[in-house]
Amino acid sequence: MTHASGGGTDVDLRPFMTEFPTGVAIVTALAAHGRPWGMTCTSLCSVTLSPPTLIVCLREGSPTLAAVLSAGTFAVNLLHRDARSTAELFASGVPDRFARVDWALPTGCGGPHLPLATHMVADCELADRQAIGDHIVVLGKVSCITRTLEIAPLLYGQRRYASWLDQPSSSSGFGDSQ
Template structure:
């Protein structure tokens, strides 16, 4: 699947003790428009997954093209990641990464299914926050990328960022 470019998100949740958790996630897809639902695949044993399942809520922060450093930070497992970037608490989901996301979906967890070393988390969207024009950060071929406009503005091509 390395050859399948996809958008980059950070899934966040708040544990019962109030501590925020989050991890970079490219395993995300829309499931249904009614009710609006999506799924994310999170690694078993992850503190973020534990917080998602404890709280039955999560936020999917869809990262914009200039948020590569946030994607890398949340992929690193750094324990101080929430001290290093701006975020705000949300009543209906996980923390909102206000500087890194173009759109945030707050979700209620509806089911979880173990598959291998991951859990497929099914979630119903309860709120959407649009922060800026979508200009998504993409990932594929083990590299980050963005949409780049060609001379013909009706056609977009994929440029990798090394």
């Protein structure tokens, strides 16, 4: 058994979080001059269904965060199981990411959509933000959800990408009312 002392600053949270598999998203926004920005994000959580609100955590100083804050809108692109290369591209420091992928700006969207890499996209309006450590917690009120493909999501955990091997059940699962 491993034990770390309390106090917060001397605890390395990364080993704990690598054991928590999650879906993979790319948060996108347009900068004031129209340049698209985006970054891979596994720090995504729903906050409330009414109003529909998501949290994304973005690194302080990132151009994507700057674009989200200046535009006041953003898109959360949920990647499908075959989009590992897109996740890796948007996690890299490559400056011309959008020149290497197909993307679109549907009318009324919050940010660029990545139609060939996603199975769903949520367009959001910036509702609030809070600085915590080296990240900014961004709350987005969801204005539109688009399903792009009927395909399993890309997952990330234990420092590797994966996908579900079995087919989803007909039950919606979490949050079902009995």
